[in-house]
Amino acid sequence: MKYILVTGGVISGIGKGIIASSVGTILKSCGLHVTAIKIDPYINIDAGTFSPYEHGEVFVLDDGGEVDLDLGNYERFLDIRLIRDNNITTGKIYQSVINKERKGDYLGKTVQVVPHITDAIQEWVMKQATISVDEDGVEPQVCVIELGGTVGDIESMPFIEAFRQFQFKVKRENFCNIHVSLIPQPNTTGEQKTKPTQNSVRELRGLGLSADLIVCRCTTPLETSVKEKISMFCHVEPTQVICVHDVSSIYRVPLLLEDQGVVRYLCERLNLPIEMRPRKIVSQPLTILNFHVSIALVGKYTKLADSYTSVIKALEHSALAINHKLEVKYIDSADLETTTLQDDPVKYHEAWQKLCSAHGVLVPGGFGARGTEGKMEAISWARKQNKPFLGVCLGMQLAVCEFARSVLGWEDANSTEFNPESKHPVVIDMPEHNPGQMGGTMRLGKRRTIFSSSTSVLRKLYGDVEYVDERHRHRFEVNPELKHHFEQKGLQFVGQDVEGERMEVIELEDHCYFVGVQYHPEFTSRPIKPSPPYFGLLLASAGKLQSYLAKAHQSLLNVISPFSHFLSYLADIYALMTLLISNLSGKREKTSYKEPTT
Numbered sequence: 001m002k003y004i005l006v007t008g009g010v011i012s013g014i015g016k017g018i019i020a021s022s023v024g025t026i027l028k029s030c031g032l033h034v035t036a037i038k039i040d041p042y043i044n045i046d047a048g049t050f051s052p053y054e055h056g057e058v059f060v061l062d063d064g065g066e067v068d069l070d071l072g073n074y075e076r077f078l079d080i081r082l083i084r085d086n087n088i089t090t091g092k093i094y095q096s097v098i099n100k101e102r103k104g105d106y107l108g109k110t111v112q113v114v115p116h117i118t119d120a121i122q123e124w125v126m127k128q129a130t131i132s133v134d135e136d137g138v139e140p141q142v143c144v145i146e147l148g149g150t151v152g153d154i155e156s157m158p159f160i161e162a163f164r165q166f167q168f169k170v171k172r173e174n175f176c177n178i179h180v181s182l183i184p185q186p187n188t189t190g191e192q193k194t195k196p197t198q199n200s201v202r203e204l205r206g207l208g209l210s211a212d213l214i215v216c217r218c219t220t221p222l223e224t225s226v227k228e229k230i231s232m233f234c235h236v237e238p239t240q241v242i243c244v245h246d247v248s249s250i251y252r253v254p255l256l257l258e259d260q261g262v263v264r265y266l267c268e269r270l271n272l273p274i275e276m277r278p279r280k281i282v283s284q285p286l287t288i289l290n291f292h293v294s295i296a297l298v299g300k301y302t303k304l305a306d307s308y309t310s311v312i313k314a315l316e317h318s319a320l321a322i323n324h325k326l327e328v329k330y331i332d333s334a335d336l337e338t339t340t341l342q343d344d345p346v347k348y349h350e351a352w353q354k355l356c357s358a359h360g361v362l363v364p365g366g367f368g369a370r371g372t373e374g375k376m377e378a379i380s381w382a383r384k385q386n387k388p389f390l391g392v393c394l395g396m397q398l399a400v401c402e403f404a405r406s407v408l409g410w411e412d413a414n415s416t417e418f419n420p421e422s423k424h425p426v427v428i429d430m431p432e433h434n435p436g437q438m439g440g441t442m443r444l445g446k447r448r449t450i451f452s453s454s455t456s457v458l459r460k461l462y463g464d465v466e467y468v469d470e471r472h473r474h475r476f477e478v479n480p481e482l483k484h485h486f487e488q489k490g491l492q493f494v495g496q497d498v499e500g501e502r503m504e505v506i507e508l509e510d511h512c513y514f515v516g517v518q519y520h521p522e523f524t525s526r527p528i529k530p531s532p533p534y535f536g537l538l539l540a541s542a543g544k545l546q547s548y549l550a551k552a553h554q555s556l557l558n559v560i561s562p563f564s565h566f567l568s569y570l571a572d573i574y575a576l577m578t579l580l581i582s583n584l585s586g587k588r589e590k591t592s593y594k595e596p597t598t
Contacts, residue, residue: 002272239265294541430475478506
C-alpha cells in the first residue's frame with residue numbers, strides 16, 4: 001500500500017481537497033486502484049450538525065455518513081463510493097480510545113496523546129486504506145490522505161505526530177507528503193510572495209515531516225524566479241515545486257498536475273507500477289459554449305457557495321451534457337417575501353427580477369423556518385408560469401405545502417417543523433426522529449424509491465427503470481394520509497419507498513417540468529453521468545426535454561423492436577409446432593385404433 005499525505009499551509013480553504021482528488025484521479029487513470037481519506041481535526045463526531053455557513057455543505061454517503069464536502073470531491077473525481085469511516089475526526093479518534101479505556105484494553109496504563117491517540121490514528125488509516133471502494137472488490141493500491149486545517153494548528157498536532165511516526169512504520173518508499181501552500185500576490189506590488197510558504201514548510205519540517213512536492217496555489221502562473229526561490233529555501237528540486245493557478249474549471253487541475261510531471265515523480269518516488277500514460281479527463285472549458293441556460297437557485301445559504309457545492313456540481317454536469325453554459329442566479333429566499341418589500345424594496349425587486357429572468361427554478365434542501373415563505377413564493381410562480389422547477393428535500397415538501405394552500409384552499413397548510421399547530425399538517429415529523437439527540441437521527445443514506453407510474457417523466461429520465469437508489473437526509477416527510485387530496489387535483493406522487501408509506505417523488509400534470517424529490521440526487525451526480533432530476537431541469541430550461549424523451553423512447557424502441565419481432569416469430573413457430581404435434585398425435589390415435597375382439 002502506498003500512502004500520499006496532503007497537508008496545507010498559510011490558510012485553510014486553498015484547495016487541498018481538489019489537489020488530493022486530482023492526484024487520485026491521475027493515478028487512477030494510470031490503472032491504479034485508489035482510495036481516499038479525509039481527516040478533520042475538529043472534535044465533532046461528524047459534520048451532521050454543522051451550519052452550512054460554518055463549514056460548507058454536509059455531504060452524505062451511501063451508508064448514511066454525514067461527512068465533509070471534500071469527500072464529495074473524492075467521489076466525483078475518482079468515481080468511487082466511500083463510507084463514513086473514510087472521514088476521520090478528532091472526536092471519532094478520542095471516542096474510540098475512551099471506549100477502549102473503559103473496556104480495560106490498556107491494562108491500567110495511563111492513556112496519553114502519545115502513544116495511544118497517535119496509535120489509534122495510524123491503525124484507523126491503515127485499516128481504512130485497505131477497504132475496497134470499487135465494485136470489483138479489488139483492494140486499493142494507493143491511499144490519498146488529506147489533513148484538514150493548516151500546519152501549526154493546535155488541533156492538528158496529534159495527527160502530524162501520528163504521520164511523523166507513520167512514515168517510518170510503512171517505510172519511506174511507501175509514503176510521501178504533498179504540501180499545499182498559498183503564494184499571495186498583493187495588488188500594491190503585484191509581486192508573488194514566497195515568505196508564507198517558506199515559513200509553512202519550515203514549520204512542517206520542524207514537526208518531523210518533509211514535503212516531497214510543494215503545490216503552490218496562486219492567482220496567476222508561477223514565475224520561474226519564484227519557483228527557484230521556493231526550491232532553494234524549502235530544500236526541494238525546482239521540479240518538485242508545482243504551480244496550480246486559478247483556472248475556469250476544477251476539472252483542469254489534474255491536467256495541470258500531469259503537465260508538470262507529478263505522475264512521473266510519484267512513480268519514481270513510490271515505485272508505482274504504472275504502465276500507461278494518464279488519459280485526459282473531462283475538462284471542456286465552459287467559455288467556448290455558444291448557448292447558455294440560467295437557473296435561479298432559491299435558498300437560505302446563498303451567501304456562501306460552498307453551502308450548495310454538490311447542487312452546483314450537479315447543475316454543471318447537466319449543463320455540460322447538453323452543451324450549454326450554466327449561469328446560476330443565487331437568490332436569498334427571504335428577499336422574495338413581502339416583509340422585505342416593506343424593509344428594503346430595492347432588494348425585493350432585484351430578487352424577483354433575478355427569478356423572473358431565469359430559465360428554470362431550483363429550491364434545494366435546508367432546515368429552519370427562515371425564508372420558507374419566500375421559497376413557496378418562488379414555487380408558486382414557477383407553477384403558475386409553467387417554468388421548469390425542481391424541488392429537492394425541503395424544496396419538495398414546500399412544493400406540496402404551496403399546492404395545498406393555492407389549489408386545495410388549505411390556507412394554513414404547513415410543515416410541523418415550522419408550525420406544529422397547523423390544522424393541515426401537510427409535512428410531518430418522521431417516527432424514527434429522536435428529538436433528544438440531534439446528531440445522526442435523520443433518515444440517512446441510500447434508500448430505494450419505487451416508481452408507481454410508468455408515464456413518470458423522472459422515471460423516463462432514469463432510463464425507464466422500476467426503482468432507483470438515492471441518498472436521503474431528512475427528518476420530515478409528506479403526510480401520506482393526505483395523498484389522495486393532492487392526486488385528485490393533479491399533483492401525482494409517482495415514487496414511494498419500498499413499503500409504499502413515504503412519498504419520494506412528485507410530478508405535476510400539464511406542466512413542462514414540475515418535479516420534487518425527497519432524496520438528494522446531487523450526491524451521486526458525476527461529470528460524465530449527470531443526475532437525472534437535475535438533467536431534466538436543464539433540458540426543460542433549455543427547451544429540449546420533450547425532444548430528448550422522444551429520442552430516448554425511439555432508441556428504446558429500436559432496441560426492443562427487433563427483439564419483439566424475434567419473440568413474435570418464436571411464438572408463431574411455437575404455435576405451429578403445437579398444432580402440428582397435436583395433429584400428428586391425433587392421427588396416430590386413429591391409425592393405431594383397433595376394434596376390440598370378442
